[in-house]
Amino acid sequence: MNHPETKQALRPAKAEYARIATEEAFAPAEMLEMYRKILQGPDPDPGFVSLMGFYMSSQSARARHIIECLQDLGEKRLQHMDEAGIDRQIIALTSPGVQIMDAESAVSFARTANDELAEAVRNHPTRFSGMVAVAPQNPQEAAREIERGIKQLGLTGVIINSHTHGEYLSDQKFWEILEAAEANDAPIYLHPNTPPRNMIQPFLECGLDGAIYGFGVETGMHALRMITAGVFDRFPKLQVILGHMGEALPFWAYRLDYMHRATVVSERYASMKPLKKKPSDYLRENFVITNSGVAWGPAIRFTQDLLGMDRVMYAMDYPYQHAIDEVIALDGLPMSMADKKRFFETNAQRVFRIK
Structure with a gap:
């Protein structure tokens, strides 16, 4: 079944670069x-009910397409990649992954999911790469699973689906996970989740809890919490990937710098301490941005100007956003061929250590 938004008459032309899609579920x-x-x-989590409760119960064409395609790591996925001109997917466990489960179940199933993904990568080594799913509910086990996933399974990144039962990686109890990611040279893809129970109600009231807005607000806040908590002073080599044009943080960079400095000087919050650098410096040095879900030239060019050509890369957001016309539009961006190759191919190869 094809995505209702996909225009099957269109096919991207063969390009002088490989198209590597870096946020595929x-x-x-x-x-x-x-x-x-x-x-x-x-009393299930209201955000989980809104997100997966909808997709798993709706009979809409979009919901059926997503649930069907999420479960496929074979011919259907490869067919959709071929139709869209995608040479390789970087695949990760969909949100909220195991982070909605109890700790014991989450630890156990993270291993199961990683084994399944690693098998698919072995079966299609030139088309698939994968990220390690972990259970932040047990930081020690999560750190061990990062090492197993990278060193034994051959996966090439870590997926964290934002908050875990309303808790964030800015809390030092999770820093064992960050230490393991840095030690294994594994980037963390900080992927959206619906806002947690104590944040979501105003979003639910007007249908803004999902990808339209709530995802970006919640995940951008998570990344900013990591910056202001001093995560990157403690782990200076850690790399974090943010989708959807950085969940808007690049566009706030000037104000983040100004107001962080003002807040620290005023000693307004005990939790807001001086950092070694400006917030925007960490964005430039510790973050890589993908355009997942945002096939919009002005936003891409602005972020490239702010962070540099080596820190912005392509993603489709399959199967939630599988739009072939977007690939064609991005092929046509007014960039030099060298910069287009960085965007579609070589940045992803570097970040995910694809040979």
Whole structure:
């Protein structure tokens, strides 16, 4: 079944670069069954109900397409990649992954999901790469799984689907995870989740809790919490990937610098301490941005100007956004061929260590 937004008459032309899509999702069937049990349980998380509760129960063409494609790590996915001119996908466990589960289940199923993804990568080594899913609920086990996923399974990054039961990586109890990612030279893709229980109600009231707005607000805040908590002073080599044009943070860079400095000087909050650098410096040195879901030249060019050509790369956001016309539009961006090759291919090869 094809995505209702996909224009099948269009096909991207063969390019002088490989198109590597860096934020592409999957969901094992067993995980969806676990999700159904959570949804049927007492007082499930409202954001989870809004997100996966909808996709798993709706009979709309979009919802059916997404659930079907999430579970496929074979011919259907490859067919859709070929139709869109995508040479390789960097695949990760869909949000909220194991982070909605209890700690014991999350640790166990993260291993299962990583084994399944690693097998798909072995089966299609020139088309698929994968990221390690972890359970932040148990930071020690998450750190171990990062090492196993990178060193034994051959995965090439770490997926964190933003908050875990309303808790953030800015809390030092999670820093063992960050230490393991840095030690294994594994970038963390900080992927959106719906806002947590104590934040979501105003978004739910007007249908803004998902990708239209709530995802970006919540995930951008998570990244900013990491910056202001001093994560990158403690782990200066750690690299974090943000999708959707950096969840708007690049466009706030000037104000973030000004107001962070003003807040620190005023000693307004005990939690807001001086940093070694400006917030925008960490964006330039510790973050890589993808355009997932944003096939819009002005935003891409602005972010390239701010962070540099080596820190902005392509993503499609499959299967949630599978639009072939967007690939064609991005092929036509007014960039030099060298910069276009960085955007589509070589930045991803460097960040994810693709040979």
